[in-house]
Amino acid sequence: MRSISLYRDNGTWLCRVHPFTKLAYILAVILVPLLLGSLWAYAAAIVLDICILISGKSLRRARALIIFSFTIIVTIFLIRGLFDADNITPAFSLGPVVFYQEGLMKALRTGAVIINMLLSFSILVLTSKPEDIADELERHGFSPRLSYVIASVFSIIPQMMGTMDTITDAQRSRGMETEGKLSQRMKAFIPLITPVVTTSLINTRERAIALEVRGFGSKGKRSYLSPWKKHRGDRAMTIVLLLSIAAAAAWRLASWLS
Amino acid sequence: MAFIEIENLRYRYPKTERLALQGISLSIEKGSFLGIIGPNGAGKSTLGSAIIGLVPQFYKGAYGGHVSVGGKDAATVPVSEIARSVGLVFQNPFNQLSGAKDRVYDEVCFGMQNFGIPSDEMRRRADETLELMGISAFRDRNPFDLSGGQMQRVAIASILVLRPEVIILDEPTSQLDPAGSEEVFRAVEKLTESGITIIMIEQKIDKIAEYSDRILLMDEGRAIAIGTPDEILSRPDLEEHGIIPPAPARISRALSFALPDGTFPATQEAAVTLMEGRVGFRKDEKKGEAQASAEELLRTEDLSFSYTEGNEVLHGISLAFDGRPTAIIGQNGAGKTTLAKLMKGLLKPVSGRILLRGRDIAGNTAASLAGDIGYVFQNPDDQIFKAKVADEVMFGPLNIGMSEKEARKKAMEALEMVHLASAADRNPYDLDLHERKMVALASVIAMETSVLILDEPTIAQDDRGKTMISGIIKELAARVTLVISILHDMDLVASSFRRVIAMAHGRVLADGSPEEVFSKEEVLSEAGLELPHTAALAKKLGAEDILLSDASFLAAAFRV
């Protein structure tokens, strides 16, 4: 089955870490540099992200996730460096085009925010199974309906992608062109999307029935097949991470007050 | 009082006018096997839904009468509560998976989790039920990766672990291939031994005859009759209610072999016991060889194909098609659909070529071939997108360049042919699946192609629908349209096709008239195929020829 989830169990310790610990890490690694405000804090965060990914043997796959952002970052450098309202000090020039220091520094900061965010999220995305995240949310008191929604997205999409190919074939068989002028391609959209939408909505009706007859609407207490195998240090790590946020916030507050 | 008591049940779906159930009264005892038969639209599924409370709680609409299940009122006690004692399995195996679990084992446990069953007990029940359904080997697989038959057994297992007292099986095999159906029926057989109450709605009349203690015949929302299989299936008015009696009952009636109580045997086994040694068969001397008609329309030359390199699914297929209606038969994975898609230009051959009237189609896209070769997909919902049946049917004709007026004319003719002219202005999705299949068929017929490829046209059709398709194939053949159909229904193959191609493992095993192909036992067993019901009975009774139709059976047979 084609899955849209990027999770792979590569057997490293990172896959055993509780998803909530990873969420706490993301929160910390994004908030702490923001509170501290120093570019060095961002650099440290990015280095930390990379170290974790390397030890979890996932850096190569993470690279694929951030590469697309490079074009955005390049345009940010171009636009800020050339046109930013605060631009005063020229940094360098390429022929007639002059780049300014102030804009470039701003762009550097934005770029660091983007890279740090993408890397830290990729730790969660690459090493935690969505179904496990859903399951853990449910066990910690979130509605089973929420965890159902999360988990079922991952089974629905591959199913829909399978029908996509069949629908394209079926409409082409009836003489519909899917290539050519923009107007022609535009016209092809409705015959392609409508059957997927209608079929998937009709399927939801049957799926709702299947869930009803298996007691999904039942109000009673639920039970679970197996408890989460605790990773050593999950709790300690989470506490350290949350404390680091608190410490950074305290530092920021103190520097404001003084 | 019986476990299930239904009193004067009437029901109407929202936004419809007709009552789907018009006063049903019925009681079902514990431990029995009740078969429900009737044409599409008879109200069979609605009755099943009413027993578990989905009608009216889920569907809403208008409801009258009373349904009690183990003392609980099915109209008011929540479905999740009734579900503790009644389980439901329906047609589409995909949609019965919860969609929230990626392991068969977890899928089977999903319902038990909802009911808060402790984990030790959960494991015990799951292990036991997986074993019973023969799916223990798949416990760690993703349920969505299983075949239809396996998936359907997972669905049954997911219900059984809840330990219901009654299980309703609503056409559980209607969307499966023969091997998948066989798997599911074997599972059902195991269930009958376990003592659970089973209510099975089914079009496969021979299976109903084999398993049922009692059969309920329904038509137009009414219960026509209830009785033993022999009683119900011997009724002279069966065909008026859209049911063709099983071959054993038809043949024994025609030969006047009645059981002591005046009914006719409904199963092959009973018919053989009754008639064995009492019928003889005349040998047919002038065996009809299949005559190729003059004009060749389509030819494949040494066609090979693979989806992934080094994994060839078709090996050097060379076939020439003339005007005879041709059935391609074989198990799933034999390469039938791949072959059909190649001929339609949806796939490009790895080697070999395809000639349409002597012209190589290699340079053409599927869309540009649309006017020459039509292809009706298995699932109509993969193509229907217009809000009106007539517009849907006109889509293809307009695409291939017909004028609006001409397209409308062709569309109406095609709808006439599938008996849906009166539905031209309705929303196709308000029609039932079997009617939507006919809309899809009409939408390709209206393009008046010289070749028409049908992929499993009989799935979801009842006996009336199958008869209609049989008529359409004959009509198209008379118009000099080459009909090529992938089929699992051997009775239809026998009755409507003049040429049969049996495939297995990407090769053609046999090619000839139905009589020729069905007489080759080694081919049938290698391709995993069964004889049509009439021919199977004739063979059991000692006939040497392959007697495919009732007419040829009766012409050859005599009482001794």
Added chain:
Amino acid sequence: MTGKSIFRTKFDVASIVLIPACIGINYIGKLFASALKLPLWLDSIGTCIGACLGGPIIGGICGAANNLIYGLTTGDSITLIYALTSLFIGFFVGIMARAGFMKTFPKAIITSLVAGAVAIIISTPLNIIFWGGQTGNVWGDAVFAASQAASLPLWLSSLFDEIIVDVPDKIITLILVFVILKALPDKLTALYDAADEVERLD
């Protein structure tokens, strides 16, 4: 229609399974758009369908859940930030639909303008906070660069960028949703009617 019934929401199993289906439709819309090489995202069709069938609350949930789920699992974490935009698009399209503004084509166009306006109002500040005002879309960013070069204020340049990127997309999306909804059968829409009761025949 009273204010209360506009927000009335059924949280039964049928509505819950509607949400993942809509999220899937968003994804497929995006895939088809790129397969046909259309210059649009078309990735909020499902959210709008969810909103029209289930009302503003379900619409909002579809929108927010859509971005959260994709952001947290497919690695496209930039999407996360725009969960807020999707939430409000779903919510307002739901209100418009319940108020009858998806019944005719001209009214659907009004709804599409509302959706476009919501997208601009929510996304522009987000763009400024996170990316210094850009959207990452070539055409939009070209306009952004031009306005910045012309020394227009940042918020205005960013607004232009956002208008170019989101408004045509929302108009086409809602037109598509209108056409698709017209093709949906009564059998299906009846399931999401918030106000239905079982009628007794005896």
